[in-house]
Amino acid sequence: MTKFIQLHLLTAFPAGNLNRDDVGAPKTVVFGGATRLRISSQSLKRAWRTSDIVEKEVGDFLGTRTVRAGTEAANVMIKNGADQDSAIKFGEQVANQLGKAKKENKTKEKESPFIRTETEQLVHLSPRELDNIAELAKRKASGHEVTDKDLAAILTSENMAVDIAMFGRMLASSPKENVEAACQVAHAIGVSASVVEDDFFTAVDDLKQLSNEDAGAGHLGETAFGSAIFYSYICIDYELLLKNLNGDEELARKAVRAFAQAAMEVPPTGKQNSFATRAYASWVLAEKGEAQPRSLAAAFCRPIYGENMLSDAIERVETFRDNMNSVYGQTIPSKSFNVLTNSGSMESVLNFITE
Template sequence: MTTFIQLHMLTAYPAANLNRDDTGAPKTVVLGGSTRLRISSQSLKRAWRKSDLFEEALAGHIGTRTGRIGREAAKILLDSGINKKDAIAWAKSIAECFGKPKTEKEKDKDPLIETETEQLAHVSPVEMEAVTTLAQKLAMENRAPTADELELLRHDRMAVDIALFGRMLASKPAYNIEAACQVAHAFGVGETVVEDDFFTAVDDLRNESDDAGAGHLGETGFGAALFYTYVCIDRDLLTQNLNNDMDLVNRTLRALTETALKVSPTGKQNSFASRAYASWTLAEKGTDQPRSLAAAFYSPINGTNQIDTAVTRITQLRQNMNQVYGQQSECIDFNADQGKGSLVAVLDFICS
């Protein structure tokens, strides 16, 4: 039986624009007939995996998502004195290991453009190291890579963020990794009114006697909400993806959980300083089929005491679902708003 770990979090953000749409406004979703603020799962995962907390906990085990692997190899070859034509050709063959190289349409503007891939590839540290080592070897021996040397992808020593969030390589499906962690879009538990902040900037060197007007005018959208975030982790798949390295599995689980509870998306942080820790979290562990508890908030929570009401609703829904479906998953929670429970206890529960 598969062991699932589920995290349910409530995080309160005041005025914020953490995740923007194509117009620059905060992303939203209509739920239960009312508009809510939304933070995409992509935004959350990006913020978590690039955070100092995550990187410090798992240094040396975090991958790189890029389309410039071949370009990096080309730089090594060119810096070593290999002529440009050969350097580009050899680097392009390296890039082809990870995806389809870009076309030559912009070749005149940037000769190295064809060493980049059209799609981003998520590569592990050992794979990046293999690319660097191969480029250095080719430069030293002044020759093209062999077919065997271009087998640069690996299953061993997998990066933790690839193990968690997966990767898809259309040209090399044997090296695809199924994601062990699923992250839902976070949404506000109450109805949202997206507002516009009209702002001005003053030119410090402009004399008021000459022109009392502002040096710049602008506006930006924002909103405030208590967000519900749901994360589901297939512990067995994570263990498989990390080649049964149990120490690394537990370090990954602890780092991901703490990061999800503490790290905010980076959108408009300089404008709003909208950083927050989760006010409440519930962690579940067991072999029952996982399920979100988002249904607790289809009817929006408006007015005061949003956190207390949200906790009551989600707790009651979980109890009702367990009763109806006969589920037996263990759980633990903490409530920072009331000073009950602790982060350490949740982390220990997840990894036990």
């Protein structure tokens, strides 16, 4: 395999609210002087790493993002016969090893003392690291000493989780255990200008309707939504991924294949029960080689309008890619599929990027 794997996708999402901002409206961005719908990279990565596709292929090598690693340590101690106070104290030690333990808020009534076993920030841990925590907790519960050196050995690069290897992690308390992300994911943006709309809805009270006393709605509400064809871009540094996974090429290939398929098939979960905004990618271009990676988002700097937006978007981005390669004198090996013309296949693209 070669150094860089790039994926370009066009996915048409109908009415929905896949990724909300602080007021509950779909996220947006101004690009080319027009407001576009946007799906954040964080939202996309979360959807992929928790998908059934990734779970099936590399589930035993997926990490856990949590503030409660210390809480789990305390629970393991209690299950193994330790008293609550000593368990909480040890859980706090674990939390401080992984980051900074939370402090109890004396003004809050009924706040659990286990709050001290949580970290201030999310910590991404591999299965091996979670096992290390559990083993230390059992040792502590049995009366054996757990030293600072033992706690420092919780974090390890051995048997690294594929999602940590792909998307990286930063630990301010243990910078030597930081992992540089091998996969970069752009925010998906609409290829056209979009307007965020509001849906006013009512809900009927079934029993009230039966009583004939009041014909009014049982609930009134409003939710924001929008629709767009999204351009998505992903870049994977395969050499760095292989390094992060300690040279395990079979696992690296599985990870690339699983996450690429998830990117094609799995949308974020936001408001799915309200809108069922399910869609597969309609067009995918995969590229690989040593050439410096580049997004093709500039193909949509001028918003697309009209009745054939999807076919126009495909033509626009393919032309832009060809022109880019011509101007820079590049020949980048590629493979694609196009649902509109029934050309290519997902399987051929996945085989191409992992062969």
